[in-house]
Amino acid sequence: MVKPIIAPSVLAGDFAQLGCECHRMFKCNADWVHLDVMDGHFVPNLTMGPPIISSLRKAVPRDPSQPGKFFFDCHMMVANPEQWIPEIAEAGGDQYTFHYEATEKPLEVVKLIKKHGMKAACAIKPGTSVDVLYPLAEHLDMALVMTVEPGFGGQSFMPEMMSKVEDLRAKYPHLNIQVDGGLGPKTIPDAAKAGANVIVAGTSVFKAAKPEEVIQLLRDHVSTELQSRGLLETGPGYNDVCAGLSRHVNGFRTQATVHLDVEFRVQLPELAHLGHHLWHKRLSSKPWFHSHYQNHVQLICKRQHLFNLGLGFQGTGGSHSMRMNQFNEIFGVFCGLQMERVLVPAIFGNGCNPLFWVGHHHMAVEEVLGLVNQQGSELM
Numbered sequence: 001m002v003k004p005i006i007a008p009s010v011l012a013g014d015f016a017q018l019g020c021e022c023h024r025m026f027k028c029n030a031d032w033v034h035l036d037v038m039d040g041h042f043v044p045n046l047t048m049g050p051p052i053i054s055s056l057r058k059a060v061p062r063d064p065s066q067p068g069k070f071f072f073d074c075h076m077m078v079a080n081p082e083q084w085i086p087e088i089a090e091a092g093g094d095q096y097t098f099h100y101e102a103t104e105k106p107l108e109v110v111k112l113i114k115k116h117g118m119k120a121a122c123a124i125k126p127g128t129s130v131d132v133l134y135p136l137a138e139h140l141d142m143a144l145v146m147t148v149e150p151g152f153g154g155q156s157f158m159p160e161m162m163s164k165v166e167d168l169r170a171k172y173p174h175l176n177i178q179v180d181g182g183l184g185p186k187t188i189p190d191a192a193k194a195g196a197n198v199i200v201a202g203t204s205v206f207k208a209a210k211p212e213e214v215i216q217l218l219r220d221h222v223s224t225e226l227q228s229r230g231l232l233e234t235g236p237g238y239n240d241v242c243a244g245l246s247r248h249v250n251g252f253r254t255q256a257t258v259h260l261d262v263e264f265r266v267q268l269p270e271l272a273h274l275g276h277h278l279w280h281k282r283l284s285s286k287p288w289f290h291s292h293y294q295n296h297v298q299l300i301c302k303r304q305h306l307f308n309l310g311l312g313f314q315g316t317g318g319s320h321s322m323r324m325n326q327f328n329e330i331f332g333v334f335c336g337l338q339m340e341r342v343l344v345p346a347i348f349g350n351g352c353n354p355l356f357w358v359g360h361h362h363m364a365v366e367e368v369l370g371l372v373n374q375q376g377s378e379l380m
């Protein structure tokens with residue numbers, strides 16, 4: 001499943017006000033901002049590099065209570081993609097898109113990007129066959145099909161690139177497929193129809209009188225198309241997962257931490273089943289712990305479980321992680337659940353007794369289970 005992601009390219013923004021421009025876009029409901037890094041070698045233009053991205057990150061800090069928000073999508077139009085990976089990671093980049101044409105060892109670049117805790121994406125120029133992405137695709141978080149020659153904003157969309165997008169979507173239904181160059185209200189129908197779900201738009205968004213309307217229009221086209229293919233993720237880009245049943249999660253684990261993000265706050269009057277889904281989600285904890293939020297893993301102590309049996313909520317100051325422990329397993333007690341400032345304390349019943357069911361809700365599991373110790377570092 002994939003979601004529509006709209007990523008305004010700040011290349012079309014006011015470079016003297018880049019921080020404000022990013023905030024402006026996020027206020028207009030952009031999902032990401034797209035940062036075009038050009039080195040004057042790979043493309044005949046110069047834009048920004050790690051120092052600017054680092055300053056931008058200070059102006060637009062990540063929000064631990066909203067994982068994935070304020071995402072910096074770094075499109076590296078550079079001759080030596082390997083060279084800038086540590087610096088871009090350090091500067092605050094979330095995703096690093098390198099060009100296939102710029103390296104002889106694309107898989108090694110992908111590995112290096114991931115080692116530095118960023119998502120890895122590979123771009124192809126208009127003259128490059130989409131086939132080159134196939135051996136890489138399973139390692140990628142995203143593929144970028146350029147719809148203009150890279151180097152400058154404000155160029156015309158190349159509809160003939162859409163067959164690449166179609167081929168990619170047919171082969172990799174769940175891959176993020178980005179298109180970049182000349183996207184706007186007139187060209188989005190083609191891109192969405194071909195199967196693109198990540199839309200970079202510079203001129204059409206930044207120069208619009210109402211950027212939020214353009215962003216919504218782009219999103220609507222992508223959503224409609226994804227939905228018709230049965231590929232649209234429910235919720236704001238997250239897997240549809242419910243919390244609960246610690247014993248399933250903990251069946252073979254003494255401790256497990258899952259990164260959750262709540263789509264809807266749990267509401268006490270909505271009595272619905274708390275316990276399903278979670279145990280069959282098995283993702284690597286590694287990217288999660290490497291990329292962000294390590295410091296926000298919190299242990300819900302056993303005492304809290306003991307003293308808070310029954311339904312209820314407490315503010316917890318922005319935590320968004322959940323920890324289950326052996327105690328729950330042994331005594332058949334639901335774990336406490338911390339997520340987005342809401343604590344659902346432990347309850348008895350393992351989901352069987354409707355009296356103990358809490359609001360049904362959707363959550364994100366960005367990565368999934370892994371064994372961690374109490375400091376939040378990885379055991380497995």
Ligand SMILES: O=C(CO)[C@@H](O)[C@H](O)COP(=O)(O)O
Binds near residue numbers: 011153155201
């Ligand atoms: O990477 C590039 C250009 O090389 C793009 O990100 C452009 O900046 C998109 O701008 P518009 O074509 O949407 O104006």
